[in-house]
Amino acid sequence: MESExxxxxxTLEAGQVLDGFKLEERTxxxxxxxxxxxxxxxxxxxxxxEPPAAGATPMTPVPMIMKVPRIKGGEDPATIVGFExxxxxxxxxxxxxxxxxxxxxxxxxxPYIVMESIQGASLKARFDLAPLPVNEVVEIGWKVxxxxxxxxxxxxxxxDVKPSNIMFRATGEAVLIDFGLSRHDQLPDLLEEEFELPMxxxxxxxxxxxxxxxxxxxxxxFALGVMLYHLVTGERPFGAPTSVSGLRQRLFRDxxxxxxxxxxxxPWLQEVILRCLEVKPERRHQTAAQLAFELQNPDQVVLxxxxxxxxxxxxxxxxxxWFATLGTEEKEGVSAADQTVKSPILLAAVDVTxxxxxxxxxxxxxxxxLLQTEPGARLACLAVMKTNRxxxxxxxxxDGSSKxxxxxxxxxxxxxxxxxxxxxxxxxxxxxxxxxxxxxxxxDAANAITDYARKNQVDxxxxxxxxxxxxxxxLGSVSAQVVSESACSVTVVRAVSSRD
Amino acid sequence: xxxxxxxxxxxxxxxxxxxxxxxxxxxxxxxxxxxxFVGYGADPxxxxxxxxxxxxxGAVAVMGNHDQAVFQGPLPTMIPEARQVVEWTRAQLNSKQxxxxxxxxxxxxxxxxxxxxxxxxxxxxxxYITSRMDAVxxxxxxxxxxxxxxHMHLPMLYHLTSTGKTGDFTPSQGVAIPLSEQRRWLxxxxxxxxxxxxxxxxxxxxxxxxxxxxxxHRVPYDLDAAGAKIIAAGLPLRLAQRLAYGx
Numbered sequence: 001m002e003s004e005x006x007x008x009x010x011t012l013e014a015g016q017v018l019d020g021f022k023l024e025e026r027t028x029x030x031x032x033x034x035x036x037x038x039x040x041x042x043x044x045x046x047x048x049x050e051p052p053a054a055g056a057t058p059m060t061p062v063p064m065i066m067k068v069p070r071i072k073g074g075e076d077p078a079t080i081v082g083f084e085x086x087x088x089x090x091x092x093x094x095x096x097x098x099x100x101x102x103x104x105x106x107x108x109x110x111p112y113i114v115m116e117s118i119q120g121a122s123l124k125a126r127f128d129l130a131p132l133p134v135n136e137v138v139e140i141g142w143k144v145x146x147x148x149x150x151x152x153x154x155x156x157x158x159x160d161v162k163p164s165n166i167m168f169r170a171t172g173e174a175v176l177i178d179f180g181l182s183r184h185d186q187l188p189d190l191l192e193e194e195f196e197l198p199m200x201x202x203x204x205x206x207x208x209x210x211x212x213x214x215x216x217x218x219x220x221x222f223a224l225g226v227m228l229y230h231l232v233t234g235e236r237p238f239g240a241p242t243s244v245s246g247l248r249q250r251l252f253r254d255x256x257x258x259x260x261x262x263x264x265x266x267p268w269l270q271e272v273i274l275r276c277l278e279v280k281p282e283r284r285h286q287t288a289a290q291l292a293f294e295l296q297n298p299d300q301v302v303l304x305x306x307x308x309x310x311x312x313x314x315x316x317x318x319x320x321x322w323f324a325t326l327g328t329e330e331k332e333g334v335s336a337a338d339q340t341v342k343s344p345i346l347l348a349a350v351d352v353t354x355x356x357x358x359x360x361x362x363x364x365x366x367x368x369x370l371l372q373t374e375p376g377a378r379l380a381c382l383a384v385m386k387t388n389r390x391x392x393x394x395x396x397x398x399d400g401s402s403k404x405x406x407x408x409x410x411x412x413x414x415x416x417x418x419x420x421x422x423x424x425x426x427x428x429x430x431x432x433x434x435x436x437x438x439x440x441x442x443x444d445a446a447n448a449i450t451d452y453a454r455k456n457q458v459d460x461x462x463x464x465x466x467x468x469x470x471x472x473x474x475l476g477s478v479s480a481q482v483v484s485e486s487a488c489s490v491t492v493v494r495a496v497s498s499r500d
Numbered sequence: 501x502x503x504x505x506x507x508x509x510x511x512x513x514x515x516x517x518x519x520x521x522x523x524x525x526x527x528x529x530x531x532x533x534x535x536x537f538v539g540y541g542a543d544p545x546x547x548x549x550x551x552x553x554x555x556x557x558g559a560v561a562v563m564g565n566h567d568q569a570v571f572q573g574p575l576p577t578m579i580p581e582a583r584q585v586v587e588w589t590r591a592q593l594n595s596k597q598x599x600x601x602x603x604x605x606x607x608x609x610x611x612x613x614x615x616x617x618x619x620x621x622x623x624x625x626x627x628y629i630t631s632r633m634d635a636v637x638x639x640x641x642x643x644x645x646x647x648x649x650x651h652m653h654l655p656m657l658y659h660l661t662s663t664g665k666t667g668d669f670t671p672s673q674g675v676a677i678p679l680s681e682q683r684r685w686l687x688x689x690x691x692x693x694x695x696x697x698x699x700x701x702x703x704x705x706x707x708x709x710x711x712x713x714x715x716x717h718r719v720p721y722d723l724d725a726a727g728a729k730i731i732a733a734g735l736p737l738r739l740a741q742r743l744a745y746g747x
Contacts, residue, residue, distance in 0.1 A: 077665075091678070186675040187677055187678075190680070
């Protein structure tokens with residue numbers, strides 16, 4: 001192996017074997033890299049060598065691609081550094097929202113990355129058909145936001161979110177690809193000095209990226225906002241500028257409001273998209289999970305002036321904003337993972353109809369304490385309305401009022417003292433949208449709670465424990481089931497007075 | 501091969517004991533000691549013996565300015581408290597230990613790795629690497645792909661491309677960093693015996709030569725005991741206090 005000659009990408013041919021990978025066919029020829037479909041030259045797994053045990057599922061080998069950078073005679077160090085970054089970051093990533101990393105090849109011989117091949121087309125194909133139905137845009141939005149949150153939690157800001165870098169698994173999850181411009185907050189930034197021009201793709205680049213700031217995960221939310229805008233309206237909010245002065249326009253001028261171009265875009269969606277496109281990252285959603293949450297809970301989006309906006313930006317505001325951009329620098333304490341830790345989603349699962357008053361109060365106190373120590377946190381208050389597994393449910397009370405509405409009223413009543421305590425001392429009252437209310441209808445409370453927490457990327461569940469032994473023995477413990485089945489932290493609260 | 505790199509041990513027996521135990525539990529197979537084995541702390545003899553035993557077993561060790569001062573006499577540039585410690589330390593060491601310090605090389609090259617206390621451009625002058633510019637100067641002064649140096653007491657990682665682009669990075673504890681073969685690297689593991697970045701836990705680095713990955717580790721140790729010994733030895737009180745604050 002050591003004596004193998006140095007190979008150049010141009011010399012790679014179908015049928016060739018490189019470090020045990022057989023090059024089957026070249027599937028893509030790009031400006032920066034070529035892609036090859038590859039297989040293991042020799043069967044690597046014993047599962048194939050030995051006959052599978054009766055009844056066992058035969059192991060399906062993961063389809064693989066090899067990405068090989070195009071090195072153009074040394075004139076383009078950016079391509080090489082981008083590939084170096086990707087070789088550094090990909091092995092550090094895991095989960096369904098990224099292609100599985102398999103192997104990498106040394107720059108001293110032949111640089112490559114072998115990774116899982118994600119079947120299907122990128123999101124780019126859908127963009128050619130924009131505008132798309134609102135439902136589809138929203139679904140794409142929350143799937144991509146969910147993937148971005150997972151990436152940010154793994155310390156990485158993507159910094160080149162665009163349709164051609166997003167794929168979907170057959171199971172539905174969005175997969176992010178191409179980490180050549182990404183930044184890992186626990187690894188050196190190899191691109192720091194590399195470029196004289198802003199790094200990214202013109203239409204999608206956030207204002208802070210244009211100002212050479214590379215550590216803010218909210219940059220990816222801006223890019224997602226650009227994509228959602230495009231999918232809803234069929235147009236790009238800031239065009240496709242090619243010059244730096246063209247790029248900088250987005251620092252001073254707002255995009256035309258989506259509803260001006262697409263009148264049936266719901267106000268809540270315009271609110272969400274324009275929030276993503278805010279120039280200052282502090283005014284966007286603070287995490288991708290918070291954005292995904294709004295896209296899945298449209299009735300909980302608090303509408304502001306953004307929802308009804310029609311006009312662009314006045315000349316005076318353009319001038320003001322131009323001055324505001326002078327001297328922008330990377331902020332201390334902003335990084336992909338920090339941002340997700342500082343802005344958690346808290347879920348209070350409250351059995352408003354059955355729990356003892358003392359327990360309800362104890363849960364509320366716990367929630368309040370957590371919110372006070374986490375100024376960036378959001379609280380979702382959740383009650384589960386039990387339905388029958390089979391047959392029709394009574395959805396109205398004896399007096400004709402809706403059970404669902406009554407439960408919501410009780411839930412809001414439960415939360416009021418905590419909400420008031422939080423709003424006290426804030427000059428604008430409680431930050432809009434920080435507390436939301438949800439009533440779910442489900443036969444099994446524990447399943448409903450864990451499902452909701454998983455879909456909304458909840459970080460911490462707070463709930464009460466049934467105090468009376470009899471009921472718990474008879475019905476089982478909802479909290480115990482939530483604790484054992486949830487992926488996030490769960491705090492189970494007891495009312496101290498009942499423990500005698 | 502997993503190589504543990506310790507520097508600026510400064511006669512801190514408690515810290516060095518904790519670091520060596522951590523390195524062993526992380527399967528270190530080889531050791532490099534980048535100088536300043538003595539000075540500031542109360543256990544110079546114990547630390548010199550430990551380094552000496554490891555060198556006999558194949559470890560790398562290079563000379564630091566405090567080691568030189570102890571067998572040569574204090575330098576005129578030394579601050580008074582350092583000068584006092586140098587004289588006290590000299591009195592603690594036997595001739596074998598002093599001879600060992602005097603015999604240390606200024607730098608060692610092992611394959612693609614350079615080990616040196618202060619910098620690569622003039623190891624005997626003890627200039628500090630405090631910026632990217634200094635790091636680049638050092639990286640241009642050697643052909644080695646990896647430079648390991650101490651002297652700074654702050655963990656730091658610098659890199660340089662063939663096109664002259666550079667970067668610096670303050671490492672996160674325990675994260676494995678792949679060191680790309682596309683650039684050259686300068687590694688400052690931080691001080692084992694007297695950290696100065698505000699975190700009192702002892703520093704060292706572990707380099708896996710097979711996978712070219714580097715991890716900076718922080719190891720808590722009994723700094724109260726180390727401080728008490730400094731006070732009991734009659735050394736300046738501030739030397740005990742600064743261990744507690746990591747400054």
